[in-house]
Amino acid sequence: MTDRSIRDEGIPTMTPRPLPPVLVLGTSGLGSGDEDAALETALSLLRSGLLIDTSHNYSGGASERTLGVALATLAPNERSSAAARILTKVDRDPETGRFDADRVLRSAEESLGRLGVDAVPLLHLHDPYVVTVRDALAPGGAVSGLVRLREEGVAASIGIAAGPAPLVQRYVDSGLFDAVLCHNRYTLVDRSAAPLFEDARRRGMRVFNAAPFGGDLLARGPRPGARYHYRSASDELRGWTAGAEAVCLRHGVSLPAVALTISLHADVVDATVVGVSSPARLEALLGLADTTIPEAVWAELDALGPAPSPIDDSRYGDDA
Ligand SMILES: NC(=O)c1ccc[n+]([C@@H]2O[C@H](COP(=O)([O-])OP(=O)(O)OC[C@H]3O[C@@H](n4cnc5c(N)ncnc54)[C@H](OP(=O)(O)O)[C@@H]3O)[C@@H](O)[C@H]2O)c1
Structure with a gap:
């Protein structure tokens, strides 16, 4: 792990490695609460110089809409540079669940309209759980829609974004994608995405x-009610995390600073996507990202043994 600058402004096209660590600002909750506060948050994200991750279905479309409204208030030169840092995703039809090529084209068209842009640097296929991998990859399937959008220049690159690593791996195996996003599976308490990430990097x-x-536990700590992977964290997981937090505090660093460093400086990770809900959270995040973790922390965390991760992706078999 090295201490390199996080303020990289590169966009996720195929550029030579090695790349510096990149922080990406996640907006899954943007626009779900007070409109003025959301707009203020969106402006702070757009002005940060960092990449922004959104999706067609985040906050029922309000995430993209808020980013679009905020973008429109920027001066033209600021607007084009900020617009070039917004990455989004295509989603299934919220009413019918349809997720084929036509739906992908419609989803992308709606996203571009909300954001007020003609193209995006990266467009992911988001959470394709309602279709089998076979159907998604078949002619007329969702992936053919994405490939067409890349051919037309609407998306400079395309990615697969989802949770279960074995499922994501099957999309990666198709060889059709430029990028991969996986969540909650490369953290202080779970590294099950490591083989997927290594394979994707090799490709x-x-x-x-x-x-x-x-999503919570490693930011706010192992208090009662803490959550991991959007579910209640078990007593065992909270207990293990309390031990890890004690190691961090003994060395004068916080649990979230260590949790962030694990991803931000991992050899197999190009970009780390963190949820940011306010300008204050953004400032705190930049502080965490600039923290240097004493070497002794890593050995003491290793000595705790494997964390009791709740992630179990074993049911994502061959025909998922
Ligand atoms: N399938 C997919 O494509 C997929 C799935 C999951 C996530 N993502 C992307 O990744 C992003 C990150 O995921 P995530 O937001 O679920 O998880 P996360 O980044 O691990 O955690 C974000 C949570 O940590 C809290 N937090 C952050 N900094 C904090 C601090 N300094 N003090 C206390 N709490 C703090 C936030 O609380 P507050 O809300 O109070 O600020 C938020 O609830 C998403 O926004 C989305 O863009 C994509």
Whole structure:
């Protein structure tokens, strides 16, 4: 792990490695609450110089809409540079669940309209759980829609973004994608995405690791009610995390700073996607990302043994 600058402004096209660590600002909750506060948050994200991760279905479309409204208030030169840092995803039809090529084209068209842009640097296929991999990859399937959007220049690159690593691996195996995003599976308490990420890197794909705090536990700590992977964390997991937090505090660093560093400086991760809900959270995140972790922390964390991760992707077999 090295201490390199996180303020990289590169966009996720196929660029030569090695790349510096990249922080990506996640917006899955943007626009779900107070509109003015959301707009203020969106402006702070757009002005950060960092990449922004959104999706067609985040906050029922309000994430993209808020980013689009905020973008429109920027001066033209600021707007084009900020627009070039917004990455989004295509989603299934929220009413019918349809997720084929036509739906992908419609989803992308709606996203571009909300954002007020003609193209995006990266467009992911998002959470394709309602279709089998075989159907998604068949002619007329969702992936053919994405490939067409890349051919037409609407997306400079395309990715697969989902949770279960074995499922994501099957999309990676198709050889059709430029990027991969997986979440909650490369963190302080779970590294099950490591083989997927290594394979994707060998193929020259750009690797995005999302949710380095597990959505909660590793940001706020192992208090009662803490959650990991959007579910209640078990007593065992909270107990293990309390031990890890004690190691961090003994060395004068916080649990979230260590959790973030694990992803931000991992050799197999190009970009780390963290949820940011306010300008204050953004400032705190930049502070965490700039923390240097004493070497002794890693050995003491190793000595705790494997964490009791709740992630079990074993049911994602061959025909998932
Ligand atoms: N399938 C997919 O494509 C997929 C799936 C999951 C995630 N993602 C992307 O990855 C992003 C990150 O995922 P995530 O937001 O679920 O997980 P995360 O980044 O691991 O955790 C974000 C959570 O940590 C909290 N937090 C952050 N900094 C904190 C601090 N300094 N003090 C206390 N709490 C803090 C936030 O609380 P507050 O809300 O209070 O700020 C938020 O609830 C998403 O926004 C999305 O863009 C993509």
